[in-house]
Amino acid sequence: MSKNEIYSIGVDIGTSTTEIIISKLKVKNTLSSSLIKETTIEDKEIIYKSPIVFTPFIDEFTIDFQKVKEFVIEALLKSKIEKSHISTGAVIITGETARKENAKEVTDNLSEYLGDFVVATAGPKLESLLAGYGSGAYEMSKKLNRRIVNLDIGGGTTNISIFNCGECEQTFALDIGGRLIKFDYEGRVIYLSKRIEFLLKDLGIDFRKKVNLNVLEILCKRLSESLLEVCSLKELSKDTEKLFISEGFTPFKADYISFSGGVGEYMGEKNVDLFKHNNIGVLLGKCIFEEFEPYRNRIIFPKEKIRATVIGAGNHSLTVSGSTIVFDKSILPLKNIPIIKPFNNKENLKDIYLLGKKKLDMYESTLVAISLVGPKSPSYEEIKLMGNEIIKLFENVEGPIIVVLENDFAKALGQVISLNLNKKREVICLDKISTRNGDYLDIGLPLANAIPVVIKTLIYN
Structure with missing residues (x-):
């Protein structure tokens, strides 16, 4: 067993704010019971937390990359950690900011400046998942064996995970x-999101004049009621349906409700200036707290609120796939492939498509990999069943079919998949690799008969 310490950086560029965290991670390499090399994070110490600053924009549609980069350079100087000493990290762009015209360019350029890191432009579903992990809702749900809904309320969106x-x-x-509404120091509205114009019309609100607290409260109360509705605590209204960014939801009953995000910071806070940030954030937090008052016994407070999305980036774990594999050299190398694992525990091969589709829908990526443990000594019928389920799962996914297995039968499965395809398509099937949901995958050029693989793990608080 070997122990190492590595430095990690996390950059979160959100709708309202941008922040940077630098951590020192203790990494431990071990052999699992199945003799698969595993890299785990034994301990994490936060070295530096940046101030939380407003995300810089050149105009309404363009992120100011140069100012973001300067903020990163300043963080490195203040942390006294040289860029060359940072060996892992993540650049995450979230919320309304992920919809900006140069969002991908910003993450790609910043990641290139920092190093070989995970780059994820998080759409609404993936951001919801990240916030749920980062807030601590995932850990609390696991520890308490209960259903917890986490509402991460930021500047432009509310991202919900169950x-x-x-x-x-x-x-x-x-x-x-x-930040759906912003106003100047004289109370004049200087920004109004087009996404809520229909709601203002329905409520009979006109913001052409100065901001009126009573009118703002009517709006914030209505938005708060919408959150009650999506928590299945009130009947879903037509107006709330129009506020969905993603496709609706399946009604549920939660044991506990958790709030994170910048607006979550102001829930229950007293004696706070309602116009502190020249937007509706503080008032919205106050109204949500009041609307959820009848359900106070269900509310739990997460470890993280405004810093929920990403605390640091995990470890690069270089491993080598087994030698009995299938791959198409012409499309290698591939980088930053999200990994989906349909099963957390016992695998039922008949449910690969059904459960895999649910995980797949969380990603807006056109390139993904499916990860399975698989039987230790699968029969031909089992391999054929797995192959057909995987082909069905990848029907609406562009790019190659990428499969990662823990057990050693990648070549047989890859051949079955290739033979059963309706049209020619690249297939990569690797084995002897252990992954988790939330990991990202890099696949390098072949070395002899094996493939070098980097598993990148996002680390949440």
């Missing part, structure tokens, strides 16, 4: 946030 005994059941998002 965890049942540690398993994420569903994610969805709505256009509800603290």
